[in-house]
Amino acid sequence: MTEQFKLVVVSAGTSDPSSTRLLADRAAQRVATLAAEKQYKVDIQVVELRELASEIANALVSTHIGPKLQKAITALQHADGIVASTPVYKAGASGLFTSFFQILDNDLLIAKPVVLAATAGTARHALVVDDQMRGLFAYLRTIVVPTSLFASTEDWQDNALNQRIDRAALELVALMAAGFEKQVRSESWGRYQHEFGSAGGTELSIDLDSDLMRLAAGGHA
Template sequence: MTDTTEAFRLVVVSAGVSDPSSTRMLADRLTSRVVAAAKERGRETTVTVVDLRELLPELPTALSSQLLGPRFQRAVDALSEADGVIAAAPVYKAGASGLFTSFFQVLDNDLLIGRPVALAATAGTARHALVVDEEMRSLFAYLRALPVPTSLFASTEDWADDALNGRLDRAAHELVLLMESGFARAVRNESWKRYQHTFGSDAGRELGIDTDTDLMRLAAGGSLVDSEDPFDPRTA
C-alpha cells in the first residue's frame, strides 16, 4: 500500500505567538530530526509549516460560523495530505494555548484519523509538564489520530539539558517509524468505514453515501418497526 520511494509529507503546526517563539523553536528542532531520521532510512521529507499566529485573523469567523478563510483552507489542505504531523503549543494557565485548541476544534472530525502525530509543548515552568499527556493527548485521541509514545515538553531549564535532545531524537524516530508503516493510509484503504463519519466530515472528502442503512431504507418509504435501533423507545 505504501509507496516506499515517495517523500514523506510532514506538516508542522505551531501555536507559538512570539517571534522568535520557543514553541516554534522546539517544533523546528523536532522537524530537523524527523527529516534527518527519515533520510537515514532512505526517505526524503517535504515540510509544510502552519504557523497558527498567521491564522489568527480568520479564527473568529472559523469558530463562530465554521467558515474557513483562505489561510485556514490551506492549512486544512496540507493536513489532509500529511503522512505525519508535529503539533506544538505553548502552555498558558495550565493548558495548551487557546489558539492551539481552537485550531484543532475547528478541523473536521475525520481529518486526522490514523495520522501519526508528535506532540510538543513549551512552558515557563516544569509544573506544566503533564499538559501534553493529560490534555493534548486526549484531544488527539478524540480526533482518532495516533500520537507517538514520547511527548515533548520544554520548560525554561530544559533548553540547557541534553536530555531534551535525547527525547527529541526518540520522538522523531517514533514518528518516522509510524509514517513509514503506512498506518494512516492502510486505515483509509481498509477500515475507514468502521469509524463514525458524517457527510463531508473529512474536509469535503467524506462524501460516500451508503444507501444500505436502516435510515436510508426509512427515507425511501421503509419502516423502523422491525429494525434493531439503539434509540428504539420501546426497548430503550
C-alpha cells in the first residue's frame, strides 16, 4: 500500500516560466522523489497566482470569490503539504502573494506543513522569507519547515541551493508522513478560533452550549 499526499504549489511568479515557479517546482519534485523512497506517492497541483490576479483583487475589495480563486482555495483546503513561492519586490513578498493568503479563512491552513520560498535579484533580500513571510504563515497556524528557500541570481549556479532544497523537501516529507496535520485537526480543531462557514465553507459546527447561545435563548450573559 502506498499513502498518497496532495502537495499544492503556490507560485506568485509573473513570467512563464518564472524563476519563482522554477524554485517551487524543484522543491516539489524533490518532495515527490524523497517521498517515493519512503513508499509515498505525491500528487502535485500548481496554483499560479498570476492567473488569479483579478479575482484576488476583487476578493480583497468585495468578499466576492471568483471561480478560479475558489478552485485554488479548495485545493489548499485538501492539501497535505504546501510549497509557497514568491518573488521579492521592494524588500518584501509580492503583494499578489500576501493578498492571496490574506483572503483565506483564518482556519483554512491550520497545522499544514509548508515550505516557504522566495526569489530575488539580489542576495540582500535573503531574510525576507524568515523575517517577513514566516509571520504570515504563523498567523495562519501552519507549520513552516525549518529550512527556508531563497534564490537570488547567483544562487542558481550554486550547489548549496540544491542542498537547501533537499533539506526543506525532506523536512516537509517528514511532517506529512508524521501525520501532524491530521492529528492536530482531529484532536484539537475545536481549540482554534472559527467562524460559522469558515475553513472554506466546511466549518459548520455550532456550539449550543456557549454563554452567547444561552443569552440568545433568553438567558443571561
